[in-house]
Amino acid sequence: MRTVLSILSLVVILASLTAACSAPQPTAASRPPTAAPPRPANPELILATTTSTQDSGLLDVLLPLFQQRTGYQVKPIAVGSGQAMVMGERGEADVLLVHAPDAEKKFMADGHGTSRQLVMHNDFIIVGPTADPAVVKGAKTAGQALAKIAESRSLFLSRGDNSGTNQLELKLWKALGANPKGQPWYQETGQGMGATLNVASEKDGYTITDRATYLANKKYLTLGILVEGDKALLNVYHVIQVNPQKSVSINAAGARAFADFLVAPETQKIIGQFGADKLGSPLFFPDAGKEDEEVGG
Amino acid sequence: MDLIVDGFRQAIALMLGLDRELLRVTWLSLQVSGSATFLSLLIGIPLGTFLALNRFPGRHLVISLVNTGMGLPPVVVGLFVTIMLWRNGPLGLLHLLYTPMAMVIAQCIIAAPIVTGLTLAAMQSLNPRLRLQLLALGASRWQMLWLLVREARLPLLAAVMAGFGGVISEIGASMMVGGNILGQTRVLTTATVMETSKGNFALAIALSIVLLLLVYAINLFLTHIQQQGRAP
Numbered sequence: 001m002r003t004v005l006s007i008l009s010l011v012v013i014l015a016s017l018t019a020a021c022s023a024p025q026p027t028a029a030s031r032p033p034t035a036a037p038p039r040p041a042n043p044e045l046i047l048a049t050t051t052s053t054q055d056s057g058l059l060d061v062l063l064p065l066f067q068q069r070t071g072y073q074v075k076p077i078a079v080g081s082g083q084a085m086v087m088g089e090r091g092e093a094d095v096l097l098v099h100a101p102d103a104e105k106k107f108m109a110d111g112h113g114t115s116r117q118l119v120m121h122n123d124f125i126i127v128g129p130t131a132d133p134a135v136v137k138g139a140k141t142a143g144q145a146l147a148k149i150a151e152s153r154s155l156f157l158s159r160g161d162n163s164g165t166n167q168l169e170l171k172l173w174k175a176l177g178a179n180p181k182g183q184p185w186y187q188e189t190g191q192g193m194g195a196t197l198n199v200a201s202e203k204d205g206y207t208i209t210d211r212a213t214y215l216a217n218k219k220y221l222t223l224g225i226l227v228e229g230d231k232a233l234l235n236v237y238h239v240i241q242v243n244p245q246k247s248v249s250i251n252a253a254g255a256r257a258f259a260d261f262l263v264a265p266e267t268q269k270i271i272g273q274f275g276a277d278k279l280g281s282p283l284f285f286p287d288a289g290k291e292d293e294e295v296g297g
Numbered sequence: 298m299d300l301i302v303d304g305f306r307q308a309i310a311l312m313l314g315l316d317r318e319l320l321r322v323t324w325l326s327l328q329v330s331g332s333a334t335f336l337s338l339l340i341g342i343p344l345g346t347f348l349a350l351n352r353f354p355g356r357h358l359v360i361s362l363v364n365t366g367m368g369l370p371p372v373v374v375g376l377f378v379t380i381m382l383w384r385n386g387p388l389g390l391l392h393l394l395y396t397p398m399a400m401v402i403a404q405c406i407i408a409a410p411i412v413t414g415l416t417l418a419a420m421q422s423l424n425p426r427l428r429l430q431l432l433a434l435g436a437s438r439w440q441m442l443w444l445l446v447r448e449a450r451l452p453l454l455a456a457v458m459a460g461f462g463g464v465i466s467e468i469g470a471s472m473m474v475g476g477n478i479l480g481q482t483r484v485l486t487t488a489t490v491m492e493t494s495k496g497n498f499a500l501a502i503a504l505s506i507v508l509l510l511l512v513y514a515i516n517l518f519l520t521h522i523q524q525q526g527r528a529p
Contacts, residue, residue: 046395055495060479075395077476092383194494217496249384 037071045254047076048084048093050164051192053237056212056283058274065270066261072254080163080192088112088240091247095255096240097262100164101292102171104238113240114252119262120271120284121236121295124168126227127197127214128154128206136206136226142172145227150178153185155205159196160188164235169208172232197221210235212275212283236287236295239263263288304502311503323507326484329397330465333404337460340409342453345416346442350428360417366410371403375470378403382474395476400484403470408460415459419452420445454523458516465512485511 053059054076063074077084077093081100087093089112097119098104108116126145128136134154139145149156158180159166173180180186187205189196193213200207201221214225227233239259244252261267268286275283287295311319348360381387382394393399423445431441446453468486475482477491485508492501 044392051494054491057495063479075476075478075481077395077478090383091385192494194496213496220496220498247385249389 037068039071040254042251042254043071043073045072045074045251045258046093047074047095047097048087049076049078049097050081050084050099051078052210052213053097054078055194056216061270061274066258070257072257080161082162088242091250094242094251095258097237098164099235099237100167101236103167104240112243114243115241115259116238117259117263118287118290118292119237119239120286121234122211122284123228124208124233124235125211125214125225126206126208127223128226129204129222130224132226139227142227142230142232143176146172147176149206150180155203156186157196157200157205157207158186158188160190165193165208165210215279234295300498301502303499305506307499308503308506312507319507322483322485322488323511325397326465329400329484330404330461333401333464334408334457334461336405337408337412338457341412342416345413346420348417349420363410363413367414369407369410371407371467372469374403374406375473379473394474395478395482397482399474400471400482403474404464404467407467407470408464411463412456412460415456416453419449419456423448451523454519458519461515462512
């Protein structure tokens with residue numbers, strides 16, 4: 001009989017868990033606010049963004065501020081820029097924060113977005129083993145560096161996931177007139193930036209990374225910065241409001257509020273200071289209001 | 298090596314300090330996977346019992362489907378549940394995507410075949426004459442089922458453990474249908490993946506240790522029930 005009682009008590013515990021789970025989740029806005037935040041008609045906002053904004057910790061700083069000020073409840077979905085834009089195309093996201101300029105231009109030209117604004121940039125760097133078997137260090141441009149890697153058939157790790165970083169890398173190979181896909185020295189990880197850096201480090205290979213992710217992972221890597229500062233290596237982030245005609249469920253007002261928030265001078269200042277205290281140098285450079293040409297995007 | 302030591306140290310510090318974020322993430326893992334396991338029992342035990350005790354055409358086909366389902370890849374479940382729950386998808390009106398409820402649904406789909414398959418095996422391993430004897434002694438159909446379930450409680454609790462173990466350690470579906478949203482759908486496994494990609498290996502190890510301790514505590518509890526009153 002004791003066994004039966006134990007089983008019954010387990011069932012009761014689990015049932016109460018189910019009930020607790022279906023109860024509304026506490027929202028960030030319901031935490032003790034300094035001033036009562038406004039209550040938008042449709043507070044749920046889906047932000048499709050890249051893994052770099054989440055992995056660098058930037059979203060953890062910006063989103064609570066935005067939520068507290070406007071009352072919107074943001075659901076950030078961190079995926080590659082490629083997937084983020086497909087989510088926008090299908091009307092599954094309201095607003096995008098992405099870094100794949102060519103794909104973004106096509107996205108806008110196809111009418112999937114109503115507004116695209118410059119937010120910030122940082123840069124990509126080419127990193128590799130400190131022994132540098134392909135003698136990449138000192139190359140003036142990213143193109144030269146990749147050409148040397150290809151010539152010496154040194155191991156190169158590609159993201160291979162259609163992310164913004166991957167799209168930039170493929171563009172650089174294309175500009176060289178090279179197609180390394182399928183070569184034994186060219187390997188695709190199919191994973192995020194942090195994971196790809198670890199693979200490159202373990203296998204003594206070269207790769208292209210955004211500076212923020214590299215700095216965050218640096219202490220566990222045996223990779224050094226070999227090429228930086230080339231204009232072709234700029235990593236530019238735009239915020240895109242998804243066209244509300246895609247679907248009735250798109251939260252256009254929320255998307256506009258989020259885009260306005262990102263380009264507001266106060267937010268831009270926070271972006272410019274982010275990371276400076278921990279890593280010694282800022283991770284992102286605010287660019288709102290500038291023209292794309294000014295930052296090379 | 299110093300990383301693992303660091304991870305242990307951080308895990309102890311987080312647990313002793315009752316870190317709020319850690320508590321929330323752990324509690325949500327327990328809620329989601331506990332609910333999913335509970336729901337999968339409601340489906341799996343009756344279905345497994347039905348399959349064990351009845352003969353009907355196509356039974357082998359159904360059983361082979363259940364057995365295949367025991368190995369359902371969580372990412373596949375995650376992908377299909379995501380597409381169903383998309384706001385422009387067939388069940389979009391429910392607004393469930395990126396909520397804990399969506400994670401419960403996905404995990405329930407993962408756990409239900411495991412519970413069904415193991416229930417089926419447990420019931421079939423009972424001596425078939427037991428059924429006849431119970432009926433001959435005048436048990437009603439429901440009394441007979443209850444006694445059979447009681448008789449099979451050892452392997453049935455193993456089914457509960459397997460189902461729970463399968464979903465609490467699952468990552469692909471939770472990441473896809475939950476979205477790993479801070480304070481809403483972040484659970485121990487998705488947080489571990491995220492901290493790993495952030496390069497916070499020590500914190501990732503700390504989260505893994507908490508997950509293992511949680512699974513151990515639950516299994517200790519279930520094992521205690523299972524082995525109660527048994528001679529060693």
